[in-house]
Amino acid sequence: MTAELIHQTAREQERTIVTVRCTGHVRDAVGTHELEFSFAGDRLRAFLEAFFDEYDVEEMLIAETEAEATAHGWAPAPDELPGTWRKNPEGEQTRAYARVCINGRFNEHYDGLETELEDGDRVALIYPFMFCC
Known part of the structure; x- marks a missing residue:
């Protein structure tokens, strides 16, 4: 085993405990607005996989395609946006x-x-983030 693989395996075996806060439809599906959640690993991806195994809310939150991640009806964006804009890759x-x-x-x-989580971090699962008629 390579050193990187050994480090990754050790990291996956460690458990992280975060506070999860849920709003809207996620709160309804989970049954509470806040809970402590323990999962193996220390990355947001590992947290989401473990949380979705326990609570059936993945389809509410995660877009599989660019179309599911895009709100429609907004004014077209200018060619050059001001400031720094970040977007997760398709599928994430x-x-x-x-x-x-x-x-x-x-x-x-x-x-x-791939964001690293630490014990005591707060993870909010928000849906809807905003709603318009």
């Missing part, structure tokens, strides 16, 4: 109007699904 995005936040910040502002 949230659905339109759904968000995953870590300690109050969207996961796109960290390392997407």
